[in-house]
Amino acid sequence: MRSLSMMLLLFSGAALAEAPQPAMPGMEHAHHAHAMRSWTDLPLLKTKAGGESRERVIVVPQNIVADAVDAYSNKLADENGRRRLPLDMAGAKLDKPASGGFHWLAAREEQGDEVRVASAVYYFGERGAENPTDMFITQKHELEIVPQPYPREHSRYRANEDWKFLVRFQGHPVVGQMVALETQNGTKSVWVSDAQGVVTVHLPDDFNAETDGKEIGGSRGMGMRGSDFVLAARRADGGKTYLTAFNAAYGKNAFDQRSIVMGLGFTLLGMLGAVPLLRQRRKKNDMPEQPEQTEQKEEA
Amino acid sequence: MLKKIFPTLGRFRFTVQIVMLFVTVYGGALLGSYTVDRISQALPSLSCAFDKTTGDHCILIVSQHQLHHRIGEALVKAQEITLKVFVPTLISVATFFAFFFFLNKAFCGWVCPMGTVQELLYRIGRRLGRPLNRFSPDNVERVRPVKWLMLLVLALGLPLMAGMGFAANELGDPYCQVCPSRLATTLLTADTEQIAVRTGKNINFFLGALGNAMFGFVVIAALAARQPFCRICPLLSWNAMFQRLSPMRLVKQQHDKCEKCGVCEKACPMDIHEIGREHGKKAFHEDCTLCGRCAEYCPDDDVIQIKFFGIKLFGSSREYYKQRVKQESPEGMPKNRVIWLKQAK
Structure with a gap:
């Protein structure tokens, strides 16, 4: 982990890019989303359930001026494999395709020599959904932060855990790329990708009484409380600057509101309950029968 | 092989x-x-x-x-x-x-x-x-x-x-x-x-x-x-609700010796006593896990079989039984501390 000053240096450009910009023709709605207050200056894609339906989710871009959200499903060859979702006042509506499963969401903004991308993943529970590896591997933008892997069903990002992300530029892994982490709870840190372009990020255990967390994950979260984090990388190439962010929710650490001491205690209690079975005296009919005896019995 | x-x-x-x-x-x-x-x-x-x-x-x-x-x-x-x-x-x-x-x-x-x-x-x-x-x-x-x-x-x-x-x-x-x-x-x-x-x-x-x-x-x-x-x-x-709907079955034929023998009952890890006493549908009990031990330890030819679509996959046999009890008792007590290595030779 590098110092906070390095991070400020790295993302000073991002802060500058957040200066108020005039709305582009036809982008009033998108600009409305852009104006929403956020806990970070980095581009984000927030998802929320579309009312009571489990078949729709609303995607709301923050800190980015975009007129649409691109949605890639885990069945790329399907008619719903790549969809461009128009933005309105509420956000972009992502309807669950028949194939369900993982969706890669991205919003892109290009202003002069600055390209900014916000990305996130959403999962629609569906039996037999396609393997999403192709969707993750497929190049979607110039600079990308790709989860390696993304938490599968019944799993989630959690505090105090290490997770891997691949940093790619034009489809190729980037070695030594600085990646900034910001959490909604206020933690900021910088990580560096290794020789394979993979950055291992330790999600901080930064929940406290004030940042107790909100409900995360919709049907996947099952009432789990958590917060949000965003990873971002910046790279200059060919006279352009690319800023890419990937955001997701993370829950409290695995042992929050759990007691391993009590768990072991109850396990031990159960074990003690079974000890009489071990100590029971061997009765005659408990003795394993010798094959010869069995044979004789059978012959009789 | x-x-x-x-x-x-x-x-x-x-x-x-x-x-x-x-x-x-x-x-x-x-x-x-x-x-x-x-x-x-x-x-x-x-x-x-x-x-x-x-x-x-x-x-x-x-x-x-x-x-x-x-x-x-x-x-x-x-x-x-x-x-x-x-x-x-x-x-x-x-x-x-x-x-x-x-x-x-x-x-x-x-x-x-x-x-x-x-x-x-x-x-x-x-x-x-x-x-x-x-x-x-x-x-x-x-x-x-x-x-x-x-x-x-x-x-x-x-x-x-x-x-x-x-x-x-x-x-x-x-x-x-x-x-x-x-x-x-x-x-x-x-x-x-x-x-x-x-x-x-x-x-x-x-x-x-x-x-x-x-x-x-x-x-x-x-x-x-x-x-x-x-x-x-x-x-x-849950599985018992569906067990009659699968062509994979445990099949037991009636045999005179079954009443006195009871070795298959001893071999059953689920203590299904019916396997020794009953035959036909009743022998394939709701607690059966199709482990096949009863068939392994039945000393009579083809009295107990595991069948798929009526085709025998495994059937009891006297010769097999004799070999099996030399390695392990019906209750699972091994007869040799190095059974695996010895068999591999």
Whole structure:
């Protein structure tokens, strides 16, 4: 982990890019989303359930001026494999395709020599959904932060855990790329990708009484409380600057509101309950029968 | 060649069990995080979804979630009880059945990781010279209804009630909270999270404490009793509902010697006394896990067979029996400390 000053240096450009910009023709709605207050200056894609339906989710871009959200499903060859979702006042509506499963969401903004991308993943529970590896591997933008892997069903990002992300530029892994982490709870840190372009990020255990967390994950979260984090990388190439962010929710650490001491205690209690079975005296009919005896019995 | 590697059905089954233990416990880590949890997500074995590296999920977690989140909610809204609501559950059951059709309850006896763990513990118990505690015909009758109670209350009833709002939301997956496979499989991946009891809410705490105590009991009991948890497992009763619909069967013919013999009863890890006394449909009992031990230890030719679509896959034989009892008693007591190495020669 590098110092906070390095991070400020790295993302000073991002802060500058957040200066108020005039709305582009036809982008009033998108600009409305852009104006929403956020806990970070980095581009984000927030998802929320579309009312009571489990078949729709609303995607709301923050800190980015975009007129649409691109949605890639885990069945790329399907008619719903790549969809461009128009933005309105509420956000972009992502309807669950028949194939369900993982969706890669991205919003892109290009202003002069600055390209900014916000990305996130959403999962629609569906039996037999396609393997999403192709969707993750497929190049979607110039600079990308790709989860390696993304938490599968019944799993989630959690505090105090290490997770891997691949940093790619034009489809190729980037070695030594600085990646900034910001959490909604206020933690900021910088990580560096290794020789394979993979950055291992330790999600901080930064929940406290004030940042107790909100409900995360919709049907996947099952009432789990958590917060949000965003990873971002910046790279200059060919006279352009690319800023890419990937955001997701993370829950409290695995042992929050759990007691391993009590768990072991109850396990031990159960074990003690079974000890009489071990100590029971061997009765005659408990003795394993010798094959010869069995044979004789059978012959009789 | 195959006969040298697998000289007995027991050896073959044990090999399958070990392979399936790795698939169900570590399959996700070996074959890719996203790939293998797509195998069925409705496996007729206690393959735990809480295990982060599992290769597949058990049907019970899926059915609990669907009863909780979909059917229960829809029933209470009384407006959308349509195919759209029931289809996911029907698909789960259909997927489960697609697997179950071919192996029937062999999923319990050959695939289930919890069954394998208990069998391994029992083998250790034999090596340690622990006594064998068996259920008498009367006692086993008292235990048998518990598996149905577990299924109806914990795996089906409470999740549905929670979905309808008649029970606390924490009762959405009560069976998973007490399932010993959740603890066994996660501990096998060195994950200690699940053994830590939840302390946030009373219901979670109670279920967690109960689950841990049951897990502890099963671990020790398995050293001195065969398959202690399988007898009350809701998946045993779930699978029993479908066992007559699969072409994989245990078939037993009537034979004069059966009344006096009883070796197959001793070999049965589920203490199914009916296998010695009955024949025909009654011999393929609801508690049968198709482990095949009764067929291995039946000393008469083709009296007990495992058949698929009427084709014999394995049948009892006198010669096989003679060889088998030289290696291991019907109760599972090994006759040689190095059985495996000796057989490989």
